[in-house]
Each structure stands twice: as C-alpha cells, then as structure tokens.
Amino acid sequence: MDKLMAFIKRVSEATDAMLERVLPPEERYPASIHALMRYSSFAGGKRVRPCLVAAAYEACGGADGDERVFKAAAAIEMLHTFSLIHDDLPCMDDDDFRRGKPTAHKAFGEALAVLGGDALCILAFETLASVGRIDIISEIASALGTSGMLGGQVVDIESEGLHVGRETVEYIHMNKTAALIRASIRVGALLADAPADALERLSSYGNNVGLAFQVVDDILDEEGTTETLGKDAGSDAEKGKATYPAVVGMDESKKYAHELIEKAWADIAFLGDKGAILKDLAEYIRVRIS
Amino acid sequence: MDKLMAFIKRVSEATDAMLERVLPPEERYPASIHALMRYSSFAGGKRVRPCLVAAAYEACGGADGDERVFKAAAAIEMLHTFSLIHDDLPCMDDDDFRRGKPTAHKAFGEALAVLGGDALCILAFETLASVGRIDIISEIASALGTSGMLGGQVVDIESEGLHVGRETVEYIHMNKTAALIRASIRVGALLADAPADALERLSSYGNNVGLAFQVVDDILDEEGTTETLGKDAGSDAEKGKATYPAVVGMDESKKYAHELIEKAWADIAFLGDKGAILKDLAEYIRVRIS
Numbered sequence: 209m210d211k212l213m214a215f216i217k218r219v220s221e222a223t224d225a226m227l228e229r230v231l232p233p234e235e236r237y238p239a240s241i242h243a244l245m246r247y248s249s250f251a252g253g254k255r256v257r258p259c260l261v262a263a264a265y266e267a268c269g270g271a272d273g274d275e276r277v278f279k280a281a282a283a284i285e286m287l288h289t290f291s292l293i294h295d296d297l298p299c300m301d302d303d304d305f306r307r308g309k310p311t312a313h314k315a316f317g318e319a320l321a322v323l324g325g326d327a328l329c330i331l332a333f334e335t336l337a338s339v340g341r342i343d344i345i346s347e348i349a350s351a352l353g354t355s356g357m358l359g360g361q362v363v364d365i366e367s368e369g370l371h372v373g374r375e376t377v378e379y380i381h382m383n384k385t386a387a388l389i390r391a392s393i394r395v396g397a398l399l400a401d402a403p404a405d406a407l408e409r410l411s412s413y414g415n416n417v418g419l420a421f422q423v424v425d426d427i428l429d430e431e432g433t434t435e436t437l438g439k440d441a442g443s444d445a446e447k448g449k450a451t452y453p454a455v456v457g458m459d460e461s462k463k464y465a466h467e468l469i470e471k472a473w474a475d476i477a478f479l480g481d482k483g484a485i486l487k488d489l490a491e492y493i494r495v496r497i498s
Numbered sequence: 499m500d501k502l503m504a505f506i507k508r509v510s511e512a513t514d515a516m517l518e519r520v521l522p523p524e525e526r527y528p529a530s531i532h533a534l535m536r537y538s539s540f541a542g543g544k545r546v547r548p549c550l551v552a553a554a555y556e557a558c559g560g561a562d563g564d565e566r567v568f569k570a571a572a573a574i575e576m577l578h579t580f581s582l583i584h585d586d587l588p589c590m591d592d593d594d595f596r597r598g599k600p601t602a603h604k605a606f607g608e609a610l611a612v613l614g615g616d617a618l619c620i621l622a623f624e625t626l627a628s629v630g631r632i633d634i635i636s637e638i639a640s641a642l643g644t645s646g647m648l649g650g651q652v653v654d655i656e657s658e659g660l661h662v663g664r665e666t667v668e669y670i671h672m673n674k675t676a677a678l679i680r681a682s683i684r685v686g687a688l689l690a691d692a693p694a695d696a697l698e699r700l701s702s703y704g705n706n707v708g709l710a711f712q713v714v715d716d717i718l719d720e721e722g723t724t725e726t727l728g729k730d731a732g733s734d735a736e737k738g739k740a741t742y743p744a745v746v747g748m749d750e751s752k753k754y755a756h757e758l759i760e761k762a763w764a765d766i767a768f769l770g771d772k773g774a775i776l777k778d779l780a781e782y783i784r785v786r787i788s
Contacts, residue, residue, distance in 0.1 A: 232644055238652040241644050294616060299608035318589035319655050322612065326584060327648045329616070333623050334639035337632050345635065349624035354522055354531050358617045362528040365609050 212488040216259055219281070223258040224250070226282035230335050244316045244324035245331070248289050252307040252438075256421070257284045257392040263485045264396030264410055267476075276339045280395050283339075284348065286332040288388060291357060293325035300365060301447070308438035344395050351391035360384025369448035377450045378419075385425075386418025393417075393486075406478070413475035417490050420468035424496055426451035427461055469494045502778040506549055509571070513548040514540070516572035520625050534606045534614035535621070538579050542597040542728070546711070547574045547682040553775045554686030554700055557766075566629045570685050573629075574638065576622040578678060581647060583615035590655060591737070598728035634685050641681035650674025659738035667740045668709075675715075676708025683707075696768070703765035707780050710758035714786055716741035717751055759784045 227249050232242045258281030265277050296303040296311040297318065304314050313321035336345050350356060360383030367376055393414040397407050429444045430453050444451050452461040472490045476483040517539050522532045548571035555567050586593040586601040587608065594604050603611035626635050640646060650673030657666055683704040687697050719734045720743050734741050742751040762780045766773040 236644075238644070238649055238656065240656065241648065241652045245644075290616075294612055297609075297612060299612060319587075320652065322584055322587060322589060323648055323652055323655075326580075326616075326619070327644050329619060330639050330642045330648065331644075334636060334643060337636040337639060340632055342627050342630055342632065346624060346627040349620050349627060352620045353624060354526075354528070354535075354617050354621075358531065358613055358620065359528055362531045362610070362613055365613075366528065366530065 209488060209492070212485060212492060215263070215485050215488075216255070219259045219262045220255040222262075222278045223255050223281045223285060226278040227285065230279075230282060230331065240316065240320055241324050241327055244312055244320055245328055247315060248293055248312050248324065249286065249328070251289075251309050253285065253289065255281075255285060257281070257288055257389065259489060260389060260392040260414075260417075260486075261396040261399075263489055264393040264402075265400045266396075267479050267482045267486055268397045268400035268402040268406060268410075269482070270396070270400030274399065276341075276399055277396065279335055279339050280344060280399065281392075283332040283335040284388065284392050284395070286328045286335070287348065287352060290325045290328040290332070291352075291361070291388075293321055293328070295361065297321060300361075303439060303443070305439045339399075341398070344398055347394055347398065348388075348391050351387040356383055356387035356391075357385075360387065364450065367450040370450070371448075372450045372455070374455045377452060377455050380450055381419055381422040381452075382415065385422040386415050389418035389421060390414030409475050409478060413472045413486065413490075416468045416472035416475060417493060420465050420472065420490070421493050423452045423461055423465045423468065424493055426453055427458065427465065428496060430458070465494060499778060499782070502775060502782060505553070505775050505778075506545070509549045509552045510545040512552075512568045513545050513571045513575060516568040517575065520569075520572060520621065530606065530610055531614050531617055534602055534610055535618055537605060538583055538602050538614065539576065539618070541579075541599050543575065543579065545571075545575060547571070547578055547679065549779060550679060550682040550704075550707075550776075551686040551689075553779055554683040554692075555690045556686075557769050557772045557776055558687045558690035558692040558696060558700075559772070560686070560690030564689065566631075566689055567686065569625055569629050570634060570689065571682075573622040573625040574678065574682050574685065576618045576625070577638065577642060580615045580618040580622070581642075581651070581678075583611055583618070585651065587611060590651075593729060593733070595729045629689075631688070634688055637684055637688065638678075638681050641677040646673055646677035646681075647675075650677065654740065657740040660740070661738075662740045662745070664745045667742060667745050670740055671709055671712040671742075672705065675712035676705050679708035679711060680704030699765050699768060703762045703776065703780075706758045706762035706765060707783065710755050710762065710780070711783050713742045713751055713755045713758065714783055716743055717748065717755065718786060720748070755784060 231246055231249060234243045234246055236242050261281040262277055293312045295301050296306060297313055303311050312324060360380050364380045364384055390411055393410050394407060397410050430442060432441050469490050473487055476486050521536055521539060524533045524536055526532055551571040551574060552567055583602045585591050586596060587603055593601050602614060650670050654670045654674055680701055683700050684697060687700050720732060722731050759780050763777055766776050
C-alpha cells in the first residue's frame with residue numbers, strides 16, 4: 209500500500225493547493241462566510257473523491273500536469289463539504305461534531321452555515337465552469353440532484369425511526385453517497401477522454417465502491433469509538449437511521465461490503481496494471497473494517 | 499404599457515412552460531421534495547428576471563424561437579426561488595408568508611426547505627449546462643457567490659438591528675438583489691452575442707434597475723399593506739433591517755429610485771427603438787411607487 213499512500217498524499221496536497229487558490233481569502237468582505245468556507249473545507253476531510261477523480265484520470269491515460277483534474281477535484285470536494293454542512297444542521301441530522309471539530313453551525317451559527325453551504329455549492333460550479341467542459345458540469349449536477357445525492361438525503365431524513373427495509377437503505381446509500389463517488393470517477397475518465405465502454409465499467413466500479421463506502425461507514429458508526437470517529441459513536445442507531453447493520457445485521461453488512469469491493473475489482477480488471485491505484489483505493493475502503 | 503404587458507405575459511408563459519418541463523414531476527420518488535420545488539416555483543413569482551433575460555436578448559437582435567433563452571430564464575428563476583426559500587428559513591429572516599402563501603418551510607418543514615432550495619440550485623445549473631454555454635454558467639455563478647448575492651445576504655443578516663450607514667445598505671442591495679438582475683440582462687445579451695460595449699452599457703442598466711428594484715421593495719415594505727404585499731407589511735422595520743427608508747428617509751428613497759430609473763434609461767439610449775421593452779420594464783418597476 210506504499211504506492212497508494214504516496215498517491216493519496218500527492219492528490220490531497222494538489223487538491224488542498226487548488227482549494228487554497230479558489231476559496232476567497234478570509235479577510236475579504238464579508239469575512240465571516242469566507243472564514244466558514246475555509247473552516248469546513250480544511251476540517252480534515254480525507255479527500256476520497258479527489259483521489260477517485262485523479263485515479264480514474266490517470267488509469268485512463270490522462271496526461272500529467274493537467275490542472276483541470278485538480279480544479280474538478282476541488283469542486284467535487286466543495287460540493288461534498290456543502291452537503292455535509294447542510295446535513296449537520298439542527299433541522300437535519302443535528303450533529304455538533306464532525307471529524308473531531310465543531311460543525312459549521314456550531315462554530316458560526318445556523319444562518320451562516322446555510323449560506324456558507326450554498327456558497328461552496330455555487331463556487332464549485334464557478335470552478336467547474338473554469339474547467340471548460342459542459343459534459344462534466346452536467347455529470348456532476350445530475351449526480352447531486354433529486355435523482356442522486358439530494359434524493360438520498362430526503363429519503364434518509366424521512367426514514368428516521370421508520371424501520372424501513374433493505375431496499376430503502378440501498379436507495380439511500382446508492383444516492384446519498386454512491387452517486388457523487390460514481391460521478392467523481394466518471395469525471396476523471398471524461399477528462400482523460402475515455403471511450404464509452406471504459407466509462408460504463410468505471411461507472412459500475414463507482415457504484416460498488418460508493419455503496420461499500422457507505423456500508424463501511426454504517427459499520428464503523430456502530431463499532432467505532434467517539435475518539436476514532438471524530439463524532440458521536442452509535443449516533444445512527446440513536447437517531448433510528450436507516451443503516452445496513454440495522455436492517456440486515458452486522459455480519460451480513462460486513463459480508464456485503466467485502467462482496468461489493470470484489471465486484472468493484474472485477475469491474476476494473478480490464479484496466480490491467482493501469483488500474484492498480486483504483487484497486488488499492490477500493491481495498492483501502494475495505495481495510496477500515498477488516 | 500400594452501406592449502409591455504403582452505411581452506410580460508408571453509415571457510412568463512414561456513418560462514412557466516420551461517419550468518414545467520425541467521422540474522421533476524411531483525409523483526416521482528422522493529415525492530416530497532419535488533412537490534416543494536414545484537410549490538415554490540409556481541407560487542406567483544412575477545418572473546421579472548426571465549423578462550429581463552428575454553428583453554435583453556431581443557434588444558440585442560437575438561433570433562426568434564431560441565429555446566436557450568427560456569432555459570436560461572427558467573434556471574435564473576429557479577436560482578431566485580432557491581435564494582428566497584433559504585432566506586425565509588427560521589434561522590434567517592423567519593418569514594411565514596410570501597406572496598400570500600405559506601413559505602416553503604411552513605408548508606413542508608425546515609429540513610425539506612433546506613434540501614429543496616439546494617435542489618433548485620443544482621437543477622438550475624443542470625439546466626444551464628443544457629444551454630451549452632460555459633460563459634453563461636460563469637456569469638451566473640459569479641453573480642450568486644460571496645462577491646454577489648450571497649455576500650449581500652450575509653451582510654443583510656449581520657446588519658440587522660445595527661443601524662448601519664447608507665454605504666452598507668448600498669452594498670447589500672447591489673449584491674443581494676442587483677447582482678442577479680444584472681446577470682439576467684447580461685445572459686440575455688450574451689445569448690444574442692452582443693458586442694462588448696453593448697454588454698458594458700447593459701451591465702450598468704442592470705445595476706441601476708436592480709438597485710431601484712430593491713429600493714422600491716424597501717419603500718413598499720413600509721408603505722404597503724399586508725394584503726397588497728402578500729407578506730407582513732413593515733416587517734423590515736420590525737426586524738431592524740438595513741433599508742433605504744431607514745437610513746436616508748422615505749422622501750430621499752423615492753427620489754433615489756426615480757434617479758436610478760433615469761440613469762437606467764440613459765444607459766440603454768444607444769439601443770434606440772430596440773430598447774423600448776427594457777425602457778418600459780424599468781418604468782414598470784418605478785410605477786409601483788409612483
């Protein structure tokens with residue numbers, strides 16, 4: 209995994225440098241919202257989505273030193289952060305901590321958290337526009353909308369305490385989490401001008417990895433400690449959230465996560481050695497629960 | 499004003515038809531958010547921004563029957579609606595009524611109002627992508643961000659009860675309201691491939707009309723009745739909002755609104771007869787207080 213760790217470090221640094229460049233400086237008027245945007249953007253996110261953008265781009269033979277990759281990666285990370293800020297609001301999941309730090313509304317107040325989330329979303333589209341590819345803007349907008357991430361968030365909120373079935377949990381995870389993960393991979397492939405059949409296989413890889421990612425998150429929420437998670441352990445169960453462990457049990461959830469990663473591997477077999485980083489990234493998600 | 503009324507009717511109908519087409523049907527899962535998006539999009543908005551898009555497009559010699567104009571107009575209207583939904587939230591302006599109907603969070607709950615606003619914003623960018631012009635996406639994103647609409651909203655919220663000066667009120671109005679109005683006009687001109695000097699004059703027209711629009715709104719909030727406004731009259735004063743009447747008085751505010759409209763007229767004198775609708779639209783804003 210040494211090569212993977214070097215890759216993650218390189219991509220995270222390049223993404224952070226791009227975020228540093230596109231986010232307004234904190235001293236710019238009105239300062240409070242710019243402080244919030246930076247606070248949440250540099251709150252210790254693992255930059256999973258930027259890594260998937262860059263890994264897909266490089267696996268599909270994209271040229272070195274293409275700034276568009278990190279513009280797209282930074283935009284996707286801002287969109288992810290926007291969704292977390294709104295998700296944490298009192299009227300939504302009402303979370304006080306994320307990654308061990310007070311959530312945006314705890315640190316800056318609710319009004320600014322709503323507007324700061326909005327501002328990250330808008331700045332992400334402004335940044336995507338600077339990439340200059342309409343297809344990438346369409347791809348991401350459609351992954352975020354009500355037939356993607358936001359649809360998943362709605363059903364997640366509405367399912368609280370309802371004892372929904374596996375089908376509903378699958379819908380929530382596939383949309384709330386997997387849609388943007390799949391889009392990240394597709395965006396990397398699109399920037400490398402990958403052919404249609406490669407795009408299709410990478411989409412399937414994205415669905416499997418995205419779903420696995422959320423199943424693993426559910427497992428960790430139940431098995432992890434508040435210290436390792438950076439947020440309250442067991443908070444999903446407390447809120448009556450629709451999670452995999454809640455509907456199919458812990459053993460079956462772990463088995464399912466393993467199966468999904470193996471399916472993801474099969475999806476990218478066609479890449480051969482060029483798919484090594486994508487393979488390791490999938491494994492990296494699994495080892496968190498190994 | 500007969501020609502103007504016919505124009506407004508035509509553009510409103512075309513915009514509504516486009517919104518009808520791009521908004522997901524209410525029965526699509528998850529239904530609640532789609533119901534909210536339609537509820538707020540068809541809540542009696544006057545379609546001022548779509549009229550400005552179409553008027554600028556036609557004044558700059560754009561060809562008849564160009565669907566892109568109404569896609570852009572519908573997207574801008576969705577972005578305006580997104581900003582109103584979030585603005586009305588309890589943590590922001592805490593308004594229960596808008597245009598005589600319960601606000602989104604009153605009708606659907608706070609969580610759905612946050613997500614529904616987000617969804618309209620995302621769908622707007624998806625719709626703009628289908629127009630196929632990167633420059634228009636940049637234009638609108640930059641008008642909405644923290645050096646535009648969202649910056650104005652932040653200062654608006656933070657100025658409540660603070661007795662700020664005219665400069666701050668001017669900043670709020672120029673950004674919160676005028677930025678998207680100016681962008682609407684510029685988008686129409688860009689779609690008609692207007693030359694740079696026309697764009698510049700139309701931008702100035704947009705600033706003047708946009709500022710006048712908000713000054714008139716402030717005046718009406720103080721002088722109108724709850725019945726004519728569709729929301730609580732005098733609510734700005736009650737909240738200690740930074741408004742023109744509050745900082746410069748009512749007489750000076752009316753005088754300023756008239757001056758701004760006259761400046762707007764001067765800006766578009768170069769269009770001659772082709773600018774008739776833009777001229778009448780500016781007058782239409784003024785007559786509300788005449």
